[in-house]
Amino acid sequence: MFSVLRTARKSLGSVVLALSAMALAACQPSTGPSAPRSDTVAVALLVPSGSGQASDQLLARSIENAARLAITDLGEVKIDLRVYPTAGQAAQASAAAAQAVAEGAQVILGPVFAEEANAAGVAVAAAGVNVLSFSNNPAIAGGNVFVLGPTFDNTARRLATYAVRSGKSKIMVIHDRNAQGEAGRAAIQNGVAAAGGSVVATGGYEFSQNGIVQAIPALAAQAKSSGAQAVFLTADTAGALPLVSQLLSENGVNPTVTQYIGLTRWDIPAATLSLPGVQGGIFAMPDPSLFAQYQSRYMAAFGEQPHPVSAIAYDGIAAIGALAKQGRGMDRAALTQGAGYVGVNGIFRLLPNGTNERGLAIARIQNAAITVVEPAPRSFGGAGF
Incomplete structure (x- = not known):
């Protein structure tokens, strides 16, 4: 589960x-x-x-x-x-x-x-x-x-809509090879399609430290060769995110050029905000x-x-x-x-x-702090809906 x-x-x-x-x-x-x-x-x-x-x-x-x-x-x-x-x-x-x-x-x-x-x-x-x-x-x-x-479908749709509107319509999905990662991958693919973007590449890694280390070089090369303008990650802070985000950057997926997007909350625990690999990354959160x-x-x-x-x-x-x-x-x-x-x-x-639909804010991590780059809508029909 x-x-x-x-x-x-x-x-x-x-x-x-x-x-x-x-x-x-x-x-x-x-x-x-x-x-x-x-x-x-x-x-x-x-x-x-x-x-x-x-x-x-x-x-x-x-x-x-x-x-x-x-x-x-x-x-x-x-x-x-x-x-x-x-x-x-x-x-x-x-x-x-x-x-x-x-x-x-x-x-x-x-x-x-x-x-x-x-x-x-x-x-x-x-x-x-x-x-x-x-x-x-x-x-x-x-x-x-x-x-x-909060469901993956709702979060993925919100983030994909923001990414496409921000000029990052070509997206690669990088996911854990487990139940959570597969569910997240499907939600991201659906969200990107609904937002009018395109999934230009998809890749996964075995959910272990060695599996991540072995897979990231090829995934990074795939991100660069596919022309992806963003990488959408299913990894969470309690699992693969710290290592995946660090290794992607070290393997040439520059987060200042290629937008990192998180399907899960990247601000819990707060210590995550100081990780080098997530700087510049965006994720969705409830109205702060x-x-x-x-x-x-x-x-x-x-x-x-x-x-x-x-x-x-x-x-x-x-x-x-x-x-x-x-x-x-x-x-x-x-x-x-x-x-x-x-x-x-x-x-x-x-x-x-x-299921449910929630109004979410888009947050960016910069200098180990959160900036809300698009506020949560206050009624249905606002941004993200």
């Missing part, structure tokens, strides 16, 4: 309203199987606690905190939030989802990992309850399961100003930094609250309203196929 959320599980590095202790206390969940009031939306939050792993416990706490923070921003909208542990396991996620629906849940928010989300969706499909999972894996999307995480506000508020409320995944939980509550404020239900037609929603990651909307 190539979910960024699974990666986060393994390596945890890391609109504005005032939050008061009274407001937070007022949003504590009800307990037990009692039915929620008729003017209240019953939301089941599935989190990965109970696995025995400290990383899962931290992630679960951050997700729950974010959901409660989002509830305080809903004004008169009432949310009955009930939290169910899944231990990060599909079987437990399935049981938790079934229990939640039996106890009156109208919509399920979470779980984190793709296998869990798929199992939860199957468990409650007959009841007509939708699952808004935190996964970014489009393979599980559809039916009653939505993925809220909105996310910075969220971080500040989260820190003030809970005394620690939020996990990046927690922002997706906030967005899920924002969508549920927006529909409740309109007096709408949590059915597929309502969830996929074209106007979308606004969360701490910026604008987003759920698509009929179960």
